[in-house]
Amino acid sequence: MSTYHDEGVVLTTAKLGEADRIITMLTKEHGKIRAVARGVRRSKSRFGARLEPFMRSDVLISQGRNLDRISQAASIASYADAICGDFDLYANGSVILETMNKLVNTEHESATEQYMLLVSALASLSRHRHDPHMISASYVMRSLALAGWLPRFDSCVVCGRSDGLEFFSVPAGGTMCVNDRTPEARGMTTQCRTQLKALVEGNWKLLDEASLQRCESEGEGDARTGSSRPNPDGDAQCARIVEEWGEYYLERPLRSLRLLDS
Ligand SMILES: [Zn+2]
Incomplete structure (x- = not known):
């Protein structure tokens, strides 16, 4: 039986039989893999603790006829400790994790750039380096852009003009001018367009400043619109477009994004 060695991040786990689990990981060199980890559901399995979601581990894998088997695991980084201890x-x-799991369908196909993006998102999340919502939104937009779905922000997707870009169409792939807007296109403020662009580019200087301003204005309410939600335009609009973009191009709903809304 041939074996290989790699590092990976655990995306999901599923019970198998009495004491085993099937582990789905994104690995650095071998792409997405599914493999059995034997005995990990027995209490006090240290091996099992290294194969929980959000764990980044070094693994030794034996190739089987149907399913591969993880025979060794050593922890590289425990993002899980910080992430699982805080609801947000x-x-x-x-x-x-859900975006990654849905984005890559084929197993054993190297996706090293996606792996590096995943690792950096989880690392900054576990260290609370930025607003957690911004980290996940940026990850959704960047991982999809890396897979080929890069939205256009600087010109109209229909006529190419760069002014009056007041709408955004998810199916058409970017901004639209007033003349060309299609019925499903959403209105988009300049603030929302700037923020979405920053999410795709990973422009943390701009995103951190926006988060700070949001914190400072919290509690002031919103007398202008009479809405009970503070600042309903930019942020909510941006979050809705990220959600639609993810679901449209992954071709299925992102359950965990829906939970964020509720
Ligand atoms: Zn146009």
């Missing part, structure tokens, strides 16, 4: 981090971390 956990909810946004779940969006990241």
